[in-house]
Amino acid sequence: MKKMPVLLTFDVDGEMIWRNRDPENANRPVTLSLGQYGIHRGLPRLLKLLDKYKIPATFFVPGMTAEMYPQAITSIEESGIHEIGHHSYSHKFPDMFPSKEAEAEDYAKASEIIEPMIGRKLTGYRSPAWEFSRNTLSILKDMGIEYSSNMMGTDCLQYLEIFGEKSDIVEIPIHWVLDDAAFWLYSVRLQGKSMQSLDNVERCWIDEFDGLYNEFIEEEEQGIDSDIVYVLTCHPQIIGRPSRLKVLENVIKHIRQFPNVEFMTCPQVVKSFKEKK
Structure with a gap:
């Protein structure tokens, strides 16, 4: 039986999430320090954890973050097994460009x-x-982009189609339920936002894996060539706190107990998907 792909993906935004949210944040050093934590403390811890279990991952890095912190790119590349993906230059939302x-x-x-x-x-x-x-889709085609990881309409790998326009770009699906920011991104300027407990997030991510894995096995046993994939999205400035990194490690330990799974980078799963289509 083939194995269900498990993708650990990380958005290394650094300061860009704060600078883009409000340009005035460039004058707020405490706010910017949240992003700096991800670069200086969160990312090294995260890379150490991935190395411990020899897990390859994909890191999406804004161009300005790479420009400001080239050592982040170097540290990711040193492993020899991780992949770096495109995450814009400025972290500006696509629908906000003039x-x-x-x-x-x-x-x-x-x-x-x-x-x-x-x-x-x-x-x-x-x-x-x-x-x-x-x-966006037209621009990605012109750039020769091979995969996107942005859509929430399915749990399965498929070719990207939006606004009625088809493409040969493979879409790797994501969802807020598998994103650390949905549970832990906090700011005093986001009124009413509270951080979730560690146990609740760990249980959520494990339950989501169990559900997808069971469906994957059922489809394979029925002779269906399943395209179900588990994609977790995290941010070094969020998941990189010691307590939260323990949550990620516990999720990894849980997943590793199952025989029909394989940790992969985004390009690896895209290659596998295209070869069978």
């Missing part, structure tokens, strides 16, 4: 910064805020 040209220029700038650092082309794209503009 034109197609402005959006394309932002993405091109990120590629120009990161690709020389890693010595290869960026093949995958994750949008800031998980949203597209009317122009």
Whole structure:
């Protein structure tokens, strides 16, 4: 029986989530320090954990983060098993660009910064805020992007189609229920937002895996070539706290108990998907 892909993905936003949310945050050092924590403390801890279990992962990095903190790119690349994906330059939401040209220029700038650092082309794209503009798909096609990880309409790998436009870009599905930010991203300016308990988040991520795994096994036993995939999205500045990293480790330990799973990078699962289609 084939194995269900398990993808651990990380958005290394650094300060960009705060700078983009409100330009005035550039003048708020405490707010910016939240993102800096992810670079200086969270990311090293996270890489150490992945190395402990020899798990490959995909890291989506904004161009400006790579520009400000090139050591983050170096530390990810040193493992030799991780992949770096495109996450725009400015972390600006695609639907906020004034034109197609402005959006394309932002993405091109990120590629120009990161690709020389890693010595290869960026093949995958994750949008800031998980949203597209009317122009995004066309731009991604022009860039030669091979996969996207942004849509929530299914649990299965499929080819990306939006606004009635088809593509040969593989869509790797995600969801807020498998995102640490939905549970733990906190700011005093987000009124009413409270952080969830560690146990609740761990239980949620494990239960979600169990449900998808059971469906995957059922489909395979019925002779269906299942495209179900488990994709967890985390951020070093959020998951990188010691207590929360323990949650991630417990989820990893739980998943590793099952025989028909394989931890993969996004490009690896895309290659496997395309080969069978």
